[in-house]
Amino acid sequence: MKWVSPWRLKRMGILGMNCRNREFIGRYNERERYPLVDDKLKTKLLAEDYGLAMPALRFVVSQQHEIGHIERKLYDFDGFVLKPAKGSGGKGILVITGRHGDKFVKASGAEIGIEDIRRHMTNTLAGLYSLSGQPDVVIVEDLIEFDDSFEGYSHEGVPDIRIVVFQGYPVMAMLRLATHASDGKANLHQGAVGVGLDIGSGRCLHAVQFAQKIKRHPDTDKPLNEIRIGDWRQLMILAARCYDMTGLGYIGTDIVLDKSRGPQLLELNARPGLSIQVANGEGLLPRLRHIEAMIRTHWKILPGYHKPLSNRPPHADAEDRVDYVIRTFGRHQ
Amino acid sequence: MNQMRLPFYLIIAALVLGGLGTAWARHQAMQIPFFPNETQSVWLVEARIDFFALGDSVQVSFDLPAGPPGFDIFTEQAASPGYGFSIVEHNGERRGEWTRREASGPQTLYYKAQFVAEPDTRDARARDDQAPRARDVYWEEPEATAANQLLEQALQTSSTPESLARELSKRLTSSDLDQNAELLLSSRSVASSLERLMNQAGVPARLSMGLYVEDARRRQALTPLVEIYSDDRWQAFNPVTGQQGIPENLVLWHQGSQAYLDVIGGRQSTVSFSMIRQTVPALELAKAQHSDSPFALLGVYRLSIEEQSMFKLLFLLPLGALVVVFMRVLVGIKTSGTFMPILIALAFLQTSLAPGLISFVSIVGLGLLLRSYLSHLNLLLVPRIATLVVLVIFLISILSLVGYQLGFNTGMTITFFPMIIIAWTIERMSILWEEEGPQEVVTQGGGSLIVAVLAYLLMQLPLSNHLTFNFPELNLVILALIMVMGQYTGYKLTELRRFHDMVDDAPDVPEEKRP
Structure with missing residues (x-):
């Protein structure tokens, strides 16, 4: 030592x-x-007002019942990012870079199904990733294309x-x-x-x-x-x-x-x-x-x-x- | 910044002074010891009254000490089968009265009391409201002449009441008595003669009885003393030795002219004393002696035992909080949940350390296993934690029952663990495991356990138990310490390690020139 x-x-x-x-x-x-700053949704809306460049917000999931038919919305995008609004330290961020048939491809290359995404969203709404376990919302935003x-x-x-x-x-x-x-x-x-x-x-x-x-x-x-x-x-x-x-x-x-x-x-x-x-x-x-x-x-x-x-x-x-x-x-x- | 610091440090100083000052005042006023297991010696004195009952109703009245200077009565009791006993107080005198309708033959009565030495009260004697007056003394011839002459000689060689008493006692006790003294002593004791002579000289005087306490003495008698009134107070004289004042080991048993033992319906009454020195816990003594002190309101001794034991735990909590603050701010140990370690430490107090550690680790370990299955079920957060709470209750019950069947009594004490806290701990650890890997779980879990064990070790010390319970105001000092640590902006111990490699890289020597 x-x-x-x-x-x-x-x-x-x-x-x-x-x-x-x-x-x-x-x-x-x-x-x-x-x-x-603790609520990423607030940051995002504020940044829009101030004209600060941030990945565009696609939509927000705030109710458990929306998750049941979430695939209709998600199948429109190739890549997207799921974030808990009140997450900390990068917890609960799910990056989907594309699709492979019915499966979604994670940044690591692993493929996950719609059920996994639903569970992730449920966990986020229940506050699993938020600072003190308080109920949260899911932000779905644009995927960054790396320089x-x-x-x-x-x-x-x-x-x-x-x-x-x-x-x-x-x-x-x-x-x-x-x-x-x-x-x-x-x-x-x-x-x-x-x-x-x-x-x-x-x-x-x-x-x-x-x-x-x-x-x-x-x-x-x-x-x-x-x-x-x-x-x-x-x-x-x-x-x-x-x-x-x-x-x-x-x-x-x-x-x-x-x-x-x-x-x-x-x-x-x-x-x-x-x-x-x-x-x-x-x-x-x-x-x-x-x-x-x-x-x-x-x-x-x-x-x-x-x-x-x-x-x-x-x-x-x-x-x-x-x-x-x-x-x-x-x-x- | 300075404007803000001054009030802060004033508050800190007030807290420290307030805490220590109150503790000191209570220690002084109530004699609550600062250390546990402190003992104080008490004198157990037993008075034995023997007499021969005449077959009729019997009443025995025996003078009991009333606040003897230099001593406090801790406990007293009378043991005398067949007799009714009561303590009668009258004119500042206390008398024990034994009564029986019918008694015959030799009788024995006992009175026992425990005396605590109180050196502070030796000189502080209750003053009489009005100065007593010397009583008139009548002598019969030829004693009157002898007394007059003796007094005259003594007056010539003295100036104050005290010196007069000394002179007289010298003349009455010298080895070759002159004729006058011899005449007086032929029918009276030295004490009685001295008392009469002093009164005759116009100095108020009275006879008293004292008991010399020495360890393991039996069949002791009371020693007669003469008290003279001078300088607005009564002063005791030992007429035989001429010693002035009350010695440390003398209990003033009886004052005044009334006989200290009256027996109606009996004869040949005698009193003898035996005594031994005992040790009793100083705390017990303080509680019993000063329960009516205004300072007792600050203590919790008046509550029922059940409530007291609750307070005992409650007053220990600040100590645990202090440990947590120290470990997190100054040392920088990571714990899972800020104050979870204190609750674990409190549980350890009930279970004792080794069984507590083993059961805690096994419950959390089993809980993590169950939780890893729960994560597949995709439950909502609150129901998931509620499930964990129920499972933890089952786990604890099973562990304690198994422990009981195996013959470990300590198995049952597992139920002291705070279930909700354990459920939350399992939940957090499980998330930590998934997100940061098992290493972080071991770091934070281990950190929590280290802090809990340290808090436990500090809280189970007899000294800290004793101090926090008997001097709850000392928690103000702990509060001040916690607040001072809240101002600390220096490095944590763990940061000295964290930034260590940075310093190694820091030398400004260019890369090429390094060996």
């Missing part, structure tokens, strides 16, 4: 769970706004880009690649590859699997340092605008690149995990403190007041915030 001293971690600026919960989530995320640039980088699953957005400023990004070990899932602790991305250019900085530094994808052996995300600025702006949409100060945005439609927002997370730091080989804290200090110096504290007049970001436009971040935190220009 190997341990690291807490002082060393602190010097490196690693954000710990307690610090994240109290000083960022607790302070910058207003409770009343949580449902906007070819990730060819050979992902095993089965969806390569998605997680960007932590603090007070509207995207501060750190990583690309999550599913592997054979992670069983097609994009969670780092299950064995997915985390690729730390340069916030200035979308290039690979550092990559890890099971917290160990790696250079090539473990399944396809493709060199990871060649990764460069296209449309980077556009993608960052999409992430930054999520702040304007939700008003939540500390969020994780999950974005995927669609072949034809460009960056698409997949979901938001009001309690983003800490493994993005492992993927980047760098702590979040210095960047978060930098943004805090920048906002504080911009809104000067008036004499006799203990707080600045506002803690809104000084750059009102998402584009300006992204440019500020690219200038300040970017490595490769």
Whole structure:
């Protein structure tokens, strides 16, 4: 067993769970706004209002009786995604890429029947995948067509880009690649590859699997340092605008690149995990403190007041915030 | 931020001070011990009254100590077959009265009392409302002359009532008595002479009887004492030794001029005392002695035993919550369900550890097997969990019956496990198994069990049981600790491991230059 001293971690600026919960989530995320991200249906409707790109909503299943004849609706589509509206951590997401006769083909290639889909929907409605077991609804949405640039980088699953957005400023990004070990899932602790991305250019900085530094994808052996995300600025702006949409100060945005439609927002997370730091080989804290200090110096504290007049970001436009971040935190220009 | 922190720390300080202060005050006022199994010694004194009954109705009146300075009466009882007994209080005097319609021949009566030493009350004696006055003393000649002369000599060599008493007792007890003293003592005891002389000198004085307590003594008699009134209070004197004040081991049994034993209908009455030192639990003593104290309202001793035992468990819960908070915030152990471990720990308290662990693991294991079958049936969530609850009840009943048939008494205690919680645990673990794999189930299940076992170990300590039950206000301190941990923003212990590999990669040495 190997341990690291807490002082060393602190010097490196690693954000710990307690610090994240109290000083960022607790302070910058207003409770009343949580449902906007915890309920994916709300996020989706809100994103439509704000014109943020998200996979299109096909329909919603909210009643048990609708499930009995659901095949009439589903047979119209080639591929679709089933999601619980209040799911967390990717639980309960079923990706159907196509059909093979009566069977539906999952992303892994496995085929399932309509009965399996019905059971999945029943479970979702009963709240099996929702945060505290509360009744839920099923969202059926468009399937993402993956951008070819990730060819050979992902095993089965969806390569998605997680960007932590603090007070509207995207501060750190990583690309999550599913592997054979992670069983097609994009969670780092299950064995997915985390690729730390340069916030200035979308290039690979550092990559890890099971917290160990790696250079090539473990399944396809493709060199990871060649990764460069296209449309980077556009993608960052999409992430930054999520702040304007939700008003939540500390969020994780999950974005995927669609072949034809460009960056698409997949979901938001009001309690983003800490493994993005492992993927980047760098702590979040210095960047978060930098943004805090920048906002504080911009809104000067008036004499006799203990707080600045506002803690809104000084750059009102998402584009300006992204440019500020690219200038300040970017490595490769 | 500082504006917010100050009130917070004030609240924390108030909670800690309030908890500790109340506990200390109750410890002081009610003598509730801070440690379990603390014992205190008590003196068991037995007074034996022997007399010869004359065949008629008998009434025996015996003076009983009433709040003797330096001691408290813990229990008292009279044992005397055939006699009616009652305690009569009159003018601050307590007398035990034994009565019988008819008795003849030798009779023996017993009075037993347990005395607890209370050094604090040795000097605090009930004051009389008005200062007593010296009584008039009449001597017959030639005693009167002798007394006058003795008093005159003593007055010349003394200045205060106390020094007068000392001088007189010296003269009455010296090895070569002068004629006056010899004359007085020819018909009276030293104590009686001293009492009369003091009264004659205008100092209020009275005779008292005290009992020296020493371990395992039999057939002891009361020791006469003279109390003189000076400086607004009664002060005891041992006329023989001249010692002033009441020694630690002396129980003031009888005060005043009335005889301490009156026997009507009998003769040749004698009193003798035997005593031994006993130890009793200090807690029992405190409960019995101070049940009327205002502080007793804070305790739960007045409730029925059944309610008390419920409170006993209730007051232990904050300790379990503290363990959970510590393990999750500072250590960072994953548990399945936040406070599930406390409930498991409470169940362990009933079943004891090893049988509890074995039965818990087997119930959850069997439950997971059943649940894996249930998942094929495609039931709705709530009916599925309800099914699990019923199945868990069956499992527990079967396990306890099997355990009972096999001769394990502990089998029955499995029923203490919270069924609903177990059903939920099984459900969660099963979902965890399907989604994250068995490793995560072992991690979270093991984490829950570790936290439960730690909470159990802490809660079953006699000390924590004793403190939380007898000083429930100490839970305020636990509350303060929990709140302080709620402010912790440092790293968890597990994070020191989680981010370890990151630090290894961190050195800024370029890749090429590494060996």
